[in-house]
Amino acid sequence: MSEIAPRAKLRTRFKPTRLKLSSDHSKRPLDRMSLHDQLVAKVREMIVDGELQAGAPLPEKMLCETFGVSRTPLREAFKILASEGLIELRPHRTPVVTPVDREEIANSFAIMVALDGVAGAEAAMRATDEDIARLSAMHDQLVTLHREASRPAYFRLNQDIHIEITRLAKNPVLLNIWTTLNANIYRARATANYDAARWTESVREHEAFMALLRARDAQGFAASLSAHTRKTGDAVLATLKIATDTKT
Incomplete structure (x- = not known):
């Protein structure tokens, strides 16, 4: 029985060339x-x-x-x-x-209220003085944006404050769940600021829970933060109901 001849090696091999970058390559990305x-x-x-x-x-x-x-x-x-x-x-x-699903928004806010309670309690206990000072500076800017009626900028900073509070709880699982749910209600949450009275009320709620955070009142801060989220949810759902009733 004859032996099978070894397969001939490929003569042509791929030879990668060295990547050459121009002097201004750092600008393009x-x-x-x-x-x-x-x-x-x-x-x-x-x-x-x-x-x-x-x-x-x-x-x-x-x-x-x-x-x-x-x-x-x-x-x-x-x-x-x-x-x-x-x-x-x-x-x-x-x-x-994406169309806004009122029932889904209601369910999401119900969970967010509970999550903010957990995040608030943990954040108040774990935040450093520097963390609280940074949040206070963000809050001061938020008040200024409200006074200037800069609604888009206010909404973005408001989101940053809530995200920062959740991050300070130092619980990656909590932060991941909170961030996912917040994405679901992101646009709907903004509608609450169209109502001037609710917008002013929301700023006062921020003032209240920030005072509790500075005082290191973990339970009070958590309760105040949860109440703020619940009231925001109620305002959002009321706005969505009006919009739905108007269409029908």
Whole structure:
């Protein structure tokens, strides 16, 4: 029985060339990232502010022409906004602004109230003096934005404050659950600030729970934070009900 001849070695091998970068290579990724961030922020703002209504189509060609960008950064921005629950990506179809489900929002707020209670108690016990000073500075800026009626900037900073409080609880599981639920109610939560009376009331609630945090009153801070979230949820659901009744 004859032996099988060994397979001949391939004569041609792939030889990777060394990557050559131009002297200004560090600028291009930063420029791309900046463009991506700007697109995410702009489209998010248009949705949160109601310029893009629930269910509205988001045609890529029109948006690319509007913002003067190619489809690649726009699609990357769409992915981020979809992860936040603001838009719905549909295979082979135009993306749309995600409709707001009132029942889902109600269920999400019910859990958020409980989570804020846990996060508030833990944050008050674990926060350092520097942490509290940083939150106080953020709160002072929040009050200024309210006085200036800068609603979009106020809403973004308000979100940052709530995220920071949850982060200070130093519980990664809690932070992950909170962040996921908050993404579901992100746009709906912004609607509460359209009501001037509720907006002013919300600022007063922030004043109250920040005073309790500075006093290191963990139980009081947790209760006040939960109450604030519950009232915000009630205001959001009332606004959504009015919108639904108006359509019907």
